[in-house]
Amino acid sequence: MAAALPAGVPLLLALLLAPRGRAQSFGQTRFVCTSVPLDGDVCAATAPGAGSAEELKSTVLQLRETVLQQKETIMNQKETIRELTAKLGRCESQSVLDALPGEPKGGGAGRRQPGFNKNTMGDLSRAPAAETLSQLGQTLQTLKTRLENLEQFSRMNSSGQTTNLKDILQNKIDDLEKQVLSRVNSLEEGKFNPKNESEERGKIESTLTSLHQRISDLEKGQKDNRPPDRFQLTFPLRTNYMYAKVKKSLPEMYAFSVCMWIKSSASPGMGTPFSYAVPGQANELVLIEWGNNPMEILINDKVAKLPFVINDGKWHHICVTWTTRDGVWEAYQDGTQTGSGENLAPYHPIKPQGVLVLGQEQDTLGGGFDATQAFVGELAHFNVWDRKLSPGEVYGLATCSSKALSGNVIAWAEANIDIYGGATKWTFEACRQLN
Numbered sequence: 001m002a003a004a005l006p007a008g009v010p011l012l013l014a015l016l017l018a019p020r021g022r023a024q025s026f027g028q029t030r031f032v033c034t035s036v037p038l039d040g041d042v043c044a045a046t047a048p049g050a051g052s053a054e055e056l057k058s059t060v061l062q063l064r065e066t067v068l069q070q071k072e073t074i075m076n077q078k079e080t081i082r083e084l085t086a087k088l089g090r091c092e093s094q095s096v097l098d099a100l101p102g103e104p105k106g107g108g109a110g111r112r113q114p115g116f117n118k119n120t121m122g123d124l125s126r127a128p129a130a131e132t133l134s135q136l137g138q139t140l141q142t143l144k145t146r147l148e149n150l151e152q153f154s155r156m157n158s159s160g161q162t163t164n165l166k167d168i169l170q171n172k173i174d175d176l177e178k179q180v181l182s183r184v185n186s187l188e189e190g191k192f193n194p195k196n197e198s199e200e201r202g203k204i205e206s207t208l209t210s211l212h213q214r215i216s217d218l219e220k221g222q223k224d225n226r227p228p229d230r231f232q233l234t235f236p237l238r239t240n241y242m243y244a245k246v247k248k249s250l251p252e253m254y255a256f257s258v259c260m261w262i263k264s265s266a267s268p269g270m271g272t273p274f275s276y277a278v279p280g281q282a283n284e285l286v287l288i289e290w291g292n293n294p295m296e297i298l299i300n301d302k303v304a305k306l307p308f309v310i311n312d313g314k315w316h317h318i319c320v321t322w323t324t325r326d327g328v329w330e331a332y333q334d335g336t337q338t339g340s341g342e343n344l345a346p347y348h349p350i351k352p353q354g355v356l357v358l359g360q361e362q363d364t365l366g367g368g369f370d371a372t373q374a375f376v377g378e379l380a381h382f383n384v385w386d387r388k389l390s391p392g393e394v395y396g397l398a399t400c401s402s403k404a405l406s407g408n409v410i411a412w413a414e415a416n417i418d419i420y421g422g423a424t425k426w427t428f429e430a431c432r433q434l435n
Helices: 011-017 053-092 120-125 129-155 161-189 194-225 391-399
Strands: 231-235 243-246 255-263 271-278 281-289 296-299 302-305 316-323 328-333 336-341 355-358 377-385 417-420 424-427
Touching (some): 255 271, 271 377, 316 391
Antiparallel strands (some): 231 377, 271 355
């Protein structure tokens, strides 16, 4: 609001300088109109006691400056209102959003395509309806798998309570699937009303959350009765917040073997099964399959391509061994050596005091996750040794033909793993799929 005019300024001048469309407040000041001859001096015609012509001129300039500032403020506010209105429109009508960018092409951990929004937690809330349905479908499939595990457990349970609860949950999941299918059909026919998208999605997600909780309660009975290593991790969605963290760090190592059971059908690329970052080097030890590139092992940011063919939705056992001398590495799939090489970060020991994450690639120590590099699938029996396993030992792990061998650096046990962002644990029998 402009400052009040000092006494003696003509009322006509005040009206000319006041901003258009806004009422001018003059407080208790009283203005007197004085007629002035055509050749007379306006400044000399002021009321008695008024300031000099210079004071009046200064006041006029101040008023003009105030008016300009007000106009500038109004313009800025209008621009802000336009931006907020546009954002609100995008939130209210998800169907008019552009689809999220596809998976970037090209390889290498920590490298992104320009313009991709890394904050996928925000992306999920703004995702197009079709993509939201896809994610809900994946979540439903995850719940089904968990129910299958519960069904096997219930057969061994003499009480019928578990089975009854499983049936109730199964019926609810079937109802949800019908809702999702109905929404897909509406989208395809162009009849979907975007105004109801947030409300309908909220209802389904609320039901899914309830189902997750009830299934988790049922799984507690399994957890209490299973060995500490008979579990798997599941990462159903490609996000930048769903991961597991190994509580223990790696020591300094001059050789290692990393083995695990893994299952994924994500495309393009299953993502990052694990990453180990240390201060000053986010890519100290990383296993990643990103975009349309083959799976790679990174050591101190040096890369070797691995000849794995495992993105088929089936369980596979993989191992990678390495020694710092000459950087010699070997890759095993389902117990058979499929590739080898050398000169991979030779004479560089794996550094200690880092952070070991399952399911995400780290761009900073313990964070900086990128959804395009997130692992989607299931993982179990992640073990790390500070030596090279022999081909016989690897074969025994993959075929369950010898006594279970646990990593002497990182052993697969529930007590050693914390999960975040919706990743889940449940019972897994390593050799069940081989029978």
